Amino acid sequence: MKQLFAVIGMNIRSIPQRAGMSIATITSVAFMVAVLLGFLAMANGFEKTVNGSGSDDVAVFLRGGSQAELNSVLAREDARLIEVAPGIATDENGDAILSAELYVIVDGIKRSSQTEANLPLRGVQASATDLRQNFAVTSGRMFEPGAAELLVGEGVIREFEGFDLGQTIRLGNNTWTVVGTFSTGGSVFDSEIWTDLGVVQNLYQRGSSVQSIRARLTSPDAIEQVRTYIEGEDRLNLDVTSEREYFADSAGGIATLLKWVGWPLSIVMAIGAFAGAWNTMYSSVDSRTREIATLRTIGFSGFTAFMGTLIESLVLALLGGALAILVIYVLFNGNSASTLGGGFTQIVFSFQVTMGSVISGLVLALAVGFLGGVIPGLRAANVPLLAVHQN
């Protein structure tokens, strides 16, 4: 065992002799892991935001076949029929906890790029606050019904300018005042601007129609009761899903795309890093041929020579991986970004460097280190003993 450690120690201590190439290997592994972690951080952050957005016990009603809020049109009668459906929860007054909602797309200016991007202006009813998990007004106050007042999500404030508390802002043809901010703990709703339903219907000439109806279920299972009721009711042509399901479907797209881009790209870069590692190890063995032969002449086994080279390669790869993890974590983690979501509006999310992605990065680094060191290791193990005499 001592001989193994001694040889490994010698290998590692000889790294500075090949400083240039060793650094090249470390950086190539670092870049590869950084790319992977960067994409995963985006994907995980996006997923987390969207996944955290849906409740099991809130049902979302849309017009049959519309698939997205923006495509859906519902009428006042629909709301009345839903209110009396079995499985819909009621408050202490016996009223159904229900919010009919309608959103339009408005433009906001992104702080980072100073270009315009789409934001949802959602008209809601009073119960909307009860139908979002972790909802809290974080500054200012709720808007007054009928007033051109806005309650702005924290994500919007972070990523867009002009929405600070007390400011007036022009959206579409109208001027609004920001009277409060809200947070839902980082879910998709933090990327929205809310106002009274009636105001939106009025200003955007929607009459009394809405797009979606959200209602609290008595329990997550109650959704089945609701479905049966709707199917039996001819006057209703609705699709109902739990809010969690609704968001899971829409999130899928971008997160999957990011992972589909991130992993293949990292694998391709890994091939490059692997070639680099192999190259460096090859040089390592080459430049130390006489040393290795001497050790084996003294009596050290071929196995120790193999392990020495392999461990040297793994150490370089691990250093690269660790460097990347550190840099990405510091630069990315917790930082905000926003991109196009399912409804053609921006969704604000935070990069999330998860333990899972860190492990993926390390595994990839180790794989590169291992593959890059294995063949040179075998070469080291088979250095001809007669090389002791070489000049």
Place this chain on the structure above:
Amino acid sequence: MTDQLPLYQLRDLSKTYTRGKESISIFKNLDMDIVHGDFIAIMGPSGSGKTTLLNQLGGIDSPSSGQVVFEGKRIDNLSQGALAKWRSRNVGFIFQFYNLMPTLSAAQNVELPLLLTGLPGGERKKRVKTALEIVGIADRAGHKPRQLSGGQQQRVAIARAIVADPKILLADEPTGDLDRTTADEILSMLQQLNTELGKTIVMVTHDPSAAKYAKRELYLDKGEFIERGAGR
């Protein structure tokens, strides 16, 4: 001492190298005995196979035919792994270009062969100290090879060669890279190791004055031995 079984018995030893279609015979049907306490200098023109012969003695090369018998047992047919073990217990090598590990200090270099024994740390340190003292370089124990002169490096190499108390020391042109004065110092040391500590030494050299330090001179030419300078 002469009644004991010879340390080495080489019988009918031949070595041929094939390069493509050509076969080059280095030596053929060599016979040789090496007894305990011998100090042999093997000389000869370049290409005569002196180093090749040394390699057979040291188990780092095997003959094309014939036998290398060490203490009554053949070593030419052992596996790589078995030879490695055998070398660690019985052989100490000294090279023309020292072959020290550049990243280790003198003491650490000397300690290397001991890592292949079962000796605990304290015992190893003692032996390293002794070896360094014998070759007279204990004051430089912590220095790295690049901080040592040629002669000093060779001393460290000799210390490394003797630290595990091997039965045979094999030296390949040990003074080839040293100036006259330093060479004499090294050769005297080898002589001392032979006469005072009873180390058996086989030394390959092309330098006649170096050969004078040995007890026996063997001349290898065209694959055959010619003995010269009997006994001292």
Place this chain on the structure above:
Amino acid sequence: MNEATLIRKGLFRKVLRAILMMVSISIAFFIFAVLGAVNTAFNAGVDVAAANRLVTVNSINFTVSMPYAYYGRVQQVDGIVDVTHANWFGGYYQQPANFVQTFAVEPESYLDVYSELILPPEQREAWLNTRTCLIVGQALATQYEWSVGDRIPLNSNIWQQADGSSDWDFDICGIFTAEDSSVPTNYAMFHYEYFNESLAFARDTVGWMILTTEDVSLNDQVADEIDALFANSPAETETTTEAAFSQAFIEQLGNINLILTSVIGAAFATILMIVGTTLVLAINERTKEIAVLKTLGFNSGRIFRMILTESFLLSLIGGGIGIALAAGLVVLVAGAFQSFLPGFGMPLSVVLQAIGLMIAFALVTGFFPAFNAMRIRIVDAFGKL
């Protein structure tokens, strides 16, 4: 035997090492070429946009519609050659997963505005005269194996007919193509009237209007005039060039350029280090050989050139392989990606850029080794004995 042989042998002195360096280089150029092709395809909308074509949408957002009456009013504006309108139908064929980009358009004017689309004369006749006609782009027709004469239903996931159903029946009476392969042909169109008169709600609206101006220089003037027409009305408009419109959409996705540049930059920085350090090492090992060449009479300039040529050889071969692999991949997947990246291919511009990069790379990595080789002093080299 000539200098070329010497150079080749020099580069491949250690075959494995040369191969590993080439692999690294080809990977970097592979990444560059693939990402370059994707970026170009992404921006295709911007590239194929006609310079004198303008798009008018509701100033709130393109998903909000405008009154049909706007169409008539826009035609009064000076400087306009043709104007047409379109509505997003948002269709699927048989199952929601079979997405079909479909628009309800003004038949004749649409073909005038998009003059690059080609429709054989008989098919054009049929298109103008058949109410239920659907003309399908070549790419789309290939995807679903449709031909002229087929009768197919398409469902809308937004619109409903008055009878409550959301499927419309169509006769495919034409398949349109375009000369330029990067012009999308992955969508279908049908008559606005057929669409509008059967709608259950939201009738008499248009999604967006597209128009051509007499000259590019009139673009701004025309755009301003149109928007002025509808200022302070319930549906204000925003008119921009087609290119700007496409660009703005892409920008919503995020700073794609930054991401692409970072990744490509990282890949190249890496191979720069790998190849650069390896070449310096390789030349060091050959000090004596180069000294020998000098004693034979090869002068410093020649040595410099020879070593630099090795670097060029390495870069061009490695880079060439990378580009070839990338082009192969792009061709392979182009079919599968037809629906959202029409005309996906390896653009010449990317290839040319890559070649430029290869040359620059060769110079950067080859300079120091060549310089060192040039300065080897015979005396020192042999003194190393």
